[in-house]
Amino acid sequence: MVKMILTGNESAAWGARVSRPKVVAAYPITPQTSIIETIAEFIANGEMDARYIRVESEHSAMAACIAAQNTGVRTFTATSSHGLTLMHELLIWASGARLPIVMSVVNRAMAPPWSVWTDQLDSMAQRDTGWMQMYAENNQEVLDSIIMAYKIGEKHHILLPTMVMEDAFILSHTSEGVDVPEQKTVDDFLGEYDPAFKLEPGDPAGFGSLIMPEGPYMEFRYKMALAMDAAREEIRKTTKEFGELFGRYYPGLVEEYHTEDADAIMLVLGTIGSTAKDVVDYLRSKGKKIGLARVRYFRPFPYEEIRALAKKTNMLGIVDRSYTFGYGANLYTESKGALYGHSDIPIKNYVMGLGGRDITPALLEKVFEDMLQISREGQVDREIEWVGLQGDKRWSV
Amino acid sequence: MRKLTIPEEEYMLPGHTACLGCGATIAMRYVLKALGKNTILSIPACCWAVIPGVYPRRTLQVPLLYTAFEVTGAAISGIREALNAMGKEDVNVVGFAGDGGTADIGLQALSGAAERGHNIFYIMYDNEAYMNTGIQRSGSTPMGAWTTTTPGGKRRMYKWEPKKSVAEIMVAHHIPYVATVTIAYPEDLIAKIKRAKEIKGPKFIQILSPCPTGWRYSPDKTVEISRLAVQTNMFPLYEVVKGTYRITVKPKNPKPIKEYLRLQGRFRHLTDEEIERIQKQVDENWKELLKKEKCTNEE
Numbered sequence: 001m002v003k004m005i006l007t008g009n010e011s012a013a014w015g016a017r018v019s020r021p022k023v024v025a026a027y028p029i030t031p032q033t034s035i036i037e038t039i040a041e042f043i044a045n046g047e048m049d050a051r052y053i054r055v056e057s058e059h060s061a062m063a064a065c066i067a068a069q070n071t072g073v074r075t076f077t078a079t080s081s082h083g084l085t086l087m088h089e090l091l092i093w094a095s096g097a098r099l100p101i102v103m104s105v106v107n108r109a110m111a112p113p114w115s116v117w118t119d120q121l122d123s124m125a126q127r128d129t130g131w132m133q134m135y136a137e138n139n140q141e142v143l144d145s146i147i148m149a150y151k152i153g154e155k156h157h158i159l160l161p162t163m164v165m166e167d168a169f170i171l172s173h174t175s176e177g178v179d180v181p182e183q184k185t186v187d188d189f190l191g192e193y194d195p196a197f198k199l200e201p202g203d204p205a206g207f208g209s210l211i212m213p214e215g216p217y218m219e220f221r222y223k224m225a226l227a228m229d230a231a232r233e234e235i236r237k238t239t240k241e242f243g244e245l246f247g248r249y250y251p252g253l254v255e256e257y258h259t260e261d262a263d264a265i266m267l268v269l270g271t272i273g274s275t276a277k278d279v280v281d282y283l284r285s286k287g288k289k290i291g292l293a294r295v296r297y298f299r300p301f302p303y304e305e306i307r308a309l310a311k312k313t314n315m316l317g318i319v320d321r322s323y324t325f326g327y328g329a330n331l332y333t334e335s336k337g338a339l340y341g342h343s344d345i346p347i348k349n350y351v352m353g354l355g356g357r358d359i360t361p362a363l364l365e366k367v368f369e370d371m372l373q374i375s376r377e378g379q380v381d382r383e384i385e386w387v388g389l390q391g392d393k394r395w396s397v
Numbered sequence: 398m399r400k401l402t403i404p405e406e407e408y409m410l411p412g413h414t415a416c417l418g419c420g421a422t423i424a425m426r427y428v429l430k431a432l433g434k435n436t437i438l439s440i441p442a443c444c445w446a447v448i449p450g451v452y453p454r455r456t457l458q459v460p461l462l463y464t465a466f467e468v469t470g471a472a473i474s475g476i477r478e479a480l481n482a483m484g485k486e487d488v489n490v491v492g493f494a495g496d497g498g499t500a501d502i503g504l505q506a507l508s509g510a511a512e513r514g515h516n517i518f519y520i521m522y523d524n525e526a527y528m529n530t531g532i533q534r535s536g537s538t539p540m541g542a543w544t545t546t547t548p549g550g551k552r553r554m555y556k557w558e559p560k561k562s563v564a565e566i567m568v569a570h571h572i573p574y575v576a577t578v579t580i581a582y583p584e585d586l587i588a589k590i591k592r593a594k595e596i597k598g599p600k601f602i603q604i605l606s607p608c609p610t611g612w613r614y615s616p617d618k619t620v621e622i623s624r625l626a627v628q629t630n631m632f633p634l635y636e637v638v639k640g641t642y643r644i645t646v647k648p649k650n651p652k653p654i655k656e657y658l659r660l661q662g663r664f665r666h667l668t669d670e671e672i673e674r675i676q677k678q679v680d681e682n683w684k685e686l687l688k689k690e691k692c693t694n695e696e
Contacts, residue, residue, distance in 0.1 A: 022482040023475060051478035056509030060471035063464065063506065067439065067475030070462055073482055075475075089465055199460045199476065201435045201488050208463030209452045216452075 001185075006178040008171030011139040012078060012104040012164070013038035014178075015146030017048045018186040019102070022073035022193075025053045025061035027083065030116045031168045032106040035078040050076075058083035062090035062101075069099040070207055072198035074150065077101070080168065081108035081122045088126065094161045095130030095224065097207060098196070100153030101161040102146055107270065107321075108168040109355045117356020118168035120269060121322040124330045130224055132162040132231055133299040135269040137255075139176045140248065142166050147186055148242055148250075152234050156196050158227050167271040167321075168356065181246055189245055228300050235297060253302035255294040256309070258284060262291030264315040264371035267306070267331060269295050272319055272352075272359055279364045290368050295331060303338035310343035315375035317367060321353045328384050346374050349384040362397040363388055402584045404430040408458040415448045418616025420606035420623060421522045422448060423580040425493065428520060428604075429459065431590035436489040437480075439473050441503060442466035443495030444529040445522070469494045470506030473517045481516075489594065491518040496537035497527040500561045511570040511599045518593065518600045521563060524608040532611040536561035539631070541675050543663045544611070555666065559678060567601040568637050574598070576636035579605040581623035585645050589636055596638075605632045613662025625657040630683040635690070642690040654679055 006014065012035045016024070024043075026036035042048035051068075055061045058079050065075040079087065084105055094101050109119035123133060134149065136142045142164060149162035166172055197205070211217040236252040243249030257277050259265050268276055273294035280292050293309055295302060310316060316339075320329030327333065332349035339347065350367050353359040367387060374380050387395050408429035415422045421444055429436065439462045440446055446463060449455045464472040469492040477490045492510075494503055499521040507519060526544050527533040534544040538556045543549055547556040567575045574593045578586040586604070593600040607623050609616040626632040627646055631654055634646040654676050658664040667675070 023478050025475070051482050053474055053478055054513065055471060055474070056505060056512075060468060060474075060506050060509055063468035063471035064475035064478075067462060067464070067472040068479035069475075071437075071476045071479035071483075073479045075479075090468070093465055199437050199462055201437060201460065204455070204458045204460055206449060206452075206455045206457070206461040206463065209449060209455060209461075210447055211452045 001182055002180045004178055004180050005175050006139055007034065007173055007175050008139045008142050008166040009034040009106070009173065010038050011143040011178050012146060012166065013042065014180050015143040016076040017042050018181060018183055019076070019147050019150050019190060020074065021050055021076040023051045023053065023065065023068035023075045025055050025064040025075070025077045027055050027058050027061045027079070029058065029080045029083040031108060031172045032078045032080040032083070032104065034172070035104050058086045059090060062087040062094060065101050066090060066094050066097060066099055069101050070097060070199055072195045074193040075101050076103070078104035078106070080106040081110055084122045085110065085125060088129065091126055091129035091131055098159040098224070099161060100150065100159055102149045102153065103161070103163045104146065105163045105165045106168050106172045107165050115355045116168065118170055119321055119354050119356060120165070123163060123165050124322045124324070126163070127299065127330060130160065130228070131299060132160055132228070132297065133165065134162060134297050135165045135295065136171065137271055137273045137294060139171060139178050141250070142171060143178060143180070144242065144246070144248060144250065147190065148238050150190055152231060152238050154193065155234055158231050158234055159196060160224070160227055160231060165270060170271045179248070185245060189242065232300050232302070250296070253295070253297040253300070254305040255296060257292040257294070259291035259293060259309060259312055261289055262313045263289045264317060264368070264375040265291040265293055265309055265313045266317045266319060266368065266371065267293050267295060267335060268319045269298065269321065269331060272321065275359060275361055276364050279361050279368060282361070283365065283368055288368070288372060290372065298331070301334055301338065306335050306338050307342045310339050310345055314345055315371055316345060316347045317350055317371040318347060319350045319352055319367070323351050323354065332384070346378065346380045348374060348380045348382070350387050351384065352387045357388060360397065363395065366395060366397060403427070403587055406430060406433070408434065410456045410458065412450060412454065413448045413456040414450055415444065416610045416616070418609040418619045419444070419448070420580050420608060420619050421445060421524055423619070424522045424604045424606045427580065427583050427586050428493070428590060429457070431587040432489050432491065432594070434459065435487060436491055437462070437476055438491050438493055439464055439469060439476060440493050441469045441498045442529070443498050444524070445493060445495070447529060466498055467502040468506050469498060469503050470508070470510035470519065473519065474510045474513065474515045477515045477517050489518060490516070491520060493520045493522065495528070496521060496523045496525060497535040500536040500563045508570065511567060511572050511601065514598055516597050518602065521601070521603045522606040523603055524606045524611060526611050528608050528611045537563065540678060541664055541667050541671055543666060549666055564601065564603050568640070571640065572599040572601060573639050574600040574636070577603045577605070577632065577634055579623045579627060579632060579634065581620050582627065582634060582646060585634055592636070611663070613665070614660055618660060622657065622660055625652065625660070628652050629654045629657045630679050631657055633683060633686055635686065641693045642686070644686065644690050651683070
């Protein structure tokens, strides 16, 4: 193990490097670009043995990964924002073809207006594509989660692709100390890629041919649904296995922080977690019983963990860094859906930090205070609230 | 007796689901005969996404990756590089796409793949419209044609723009091999694919594949119409090897295009003046091709 100072994007590149993909498709987009640049340098210097396809779009990047993975090799690509949404068609293709591709996604706002800063609408809009979706909190978790994504996805009862998210700039361009694991340990952990099927001359198999309504289309989709459900246990198992081998333990699908006796618990995704932990420490030191749950995997959705959280507390505050126009944001609506019939505690959606607007400790402190008040009163003042809008005195800090 | 140059091996079993008299089906049969067993195919949305048959039945004897409409160029790039990473450099990697998937929606991915120089075959079977969706105009639809999106009507809204020349676009990519072929000249088709097999890099081959359903002619006329396309200079057969043009079939006395057009319902509405205009265009294109052949062969 080597300690290095790495940005989130360098960590992603290292995660890919030690996982030994044989084909990498590369197309630039801010703020992802330094991932594929770092990989290009690894390959150019002979430190990584992979075919590097400089495709002419993200759409082609995913198409090339699909075709290469279907030919029998591990693949990797990375993207952000417009690049990810351009891929949308092929994301559904990749999971439908049951190819455990791994992709780094640097969460960035969608235009218009142009913004390169963090916002999770890009990946939230891919919720229904059949990909596992993992949101990282720090650079170490970015690197480790890429390795684990290959391990989990490649299991023959799973066979699903994974996107590993990092918040733009907050992780992608910020350096932290990161333990880069030894190649041999990763090799032992991942093993050689063992595809469940592949294109091979002499074996005239067809992948993706026409199916009539009475054919097994629906059964293929049902098998995918079962695989995504089975992935929950596989994620819990793999994080444990990873911990035993690498000495870093990740808490399955949801990380909990001081939830044991909390009057109110905040649910977040990504880097909001690390800011919120500081605020929890501060408020706890002042005797306020609050807790935090950081959802690591949004797909598969951790409905059991969220039901268990609701049993421990009197109020859930759900922070989303994106919005679903029409009703609430995804983490909120999905959590609420999971809790229906299981819990009557008040739940509120806080929409924050869109387009990279800073989510500061002071702002989160106010949100926690609002949550505690709702916890005391036993009901929400409103279901959904946008926090930190210009000129909104309620949230000025 | 002349020696038979068409391989006897068959890689297409009976039972395909194409229309009667489908030119694209004949095209695939010849292409596979020329390429042989050591081949991986990739096919996007097009007639050929349906022709192999409904799951789990399939008429083709080579492995096949179906892909989305616009990604053939990227898909064959991915297959090629994965095979190379595994040390399987001898496998033919072939994209087989229609004219809509090549000239229009798939042009970007094709251009990218050609420019990157992968060792691949890209075969455009050109039936001159979106036939799988039911005869809509593509960039490769010829001047004057009726389609369901150029239906004529009171305003004579037919396809008046010239056919996009994808072969010439590919020549502009400086790839080592570009050729046009058609099913009425199978020896020419097979010889060109075999020549391409000997060349490393991107190979682009455009196959004119008449479509009785979309061109509005009797299914028994597919080969005849395919031959007339060459004899009238509507669709010249040539190859461009590392930039050098060679016209492989030169009609001594080109027939008037009227003979070609009059066999097809899609041109039925054309007036003599309009046919004359198209004839002029065809003559100019032919002259231009002769010039290209001449100047690229000069020392």
